[in-house]
Amino acid sequence: MKNLVLANFGMGLYNFRKEILKELINQNNDVYISLPNDEYVPKLERLGCKFVETHLERRGTNPIKDVRLLLHYIKLIKRINPDVVLTYTIKPNVYGGLACRITKTPYITNITGLGTSVENKGIIQKITLMLNKIGLKKAACLFFQNDTNLKFFLDQNIVKSKTRLIPGSGVNLDHHTFEEYPEDDGKHRFLFIGRMMKSKGIEELLQAAKIVIEKYPNTQFDLIGHCEEDYHQQLAELDQLGIIHYHGQQNNVHSFIKKSHATILPSYHEGTANVLLESASSGRPVLASRVPGCIETFDEDVSGYGFEVKSVESLVEAIIKFIKLPYEQKKAMGIAGRKKMEKEYDRKIVINAYMDEINNLKGEMV
Structure with missing residues (x-):
């Protein structure tokens, strides 16, 4: 299978999601990653990912730049023709989800948090909720990292597709090993x-x-x-x-x-x-x-x-x-x-949840 991952920066993708990428690559899948170029891209490429540079302002509110991002995603999806698209963080979720809907490509979305634009009430919140409703509507599965965010999306009538609750990004227990507590030196x-x-x-x-x-x-x-x-x-x-x-x-x-x-x-x-x-x-x-x-x-x-x-x-x-x-x-x-x-919170729980959903999509394609 071809997998396309849409994200907003390399550090988050590498530090919190590299195990999912490695699992996909180990199972002989092609993994394309779309994000801005940074110092983590070479590390992601060494895992076996194929990098596509994408200009994205994580916190910008310029509608012209957002339309450009949407058009970029549409063009990218048409060129790569992925079997499934995985999206993380607000802009990739919204505009990536919309691009997938336009191109009729299956996609799985991870709600990594509501963000300030949703937390603060007002016109920006209304616009953001509307965009979420449009972008997330046809997702094959929506992963939520906490109950409160899931309830909020349900109450706002944003969620129309399958949802799953996962323990955040989980934690790599082998990398973040247990360390003896520092000595009692009065500090x-x-x-x-x-x-x-x-x-x-x-x-x-x-x-x-x-x-x-x-x-x-x-x-x-x-x-x-x-x-x-x-x-x-x-x-x-x-x-x-x-x-x-x-x-x-x-x-x-x-x-x-x-x-x-x-x-x-x-x-x-x-x-x-x-x-x-x-x-x-x-x-x-x-x-x-x-x-x-x-x-x-x-x-x-x-x-x-x-x-x-x-x-x-x-x-x-x-x-x-x-x-x-x-x-x-x-x-x-x-x-x-x-x-x-x-x-x-073992990260293996998250990896298994993703592989379940990807395999479900694979089964539907056969």
């Missing part, structure tokens, strides 16, 4: 992994870090991720003051998780937060906002703590509560998190 090391942007809760985190450091100066906040919005100056100033340590984009995230005592994610919305899965898989407790896509990844007081979204006060309370925990309890939280990942 409290918290890690944030994500893009530096408002919707990831970066503003609340920076304010909380200032408050916590003042009360507990032996606390360290390490931040990893690309600065996607204008926080450069603020990050540099707080780094200079020793309130945070900003490390920029990093390829080896696991080495940072290994040194940390807990991972913090104050995100406003998620499909399923991969950083929380990876941290828990490595044996680290997680502190996360109580939003869909985060709350499912930990058990309250067992493998992590939740806090109210967009609340600096609630975030500070959770951090201090964790700091005050006896060392052995922190360690036990990490072990509980790993067990939860093994039971509920």
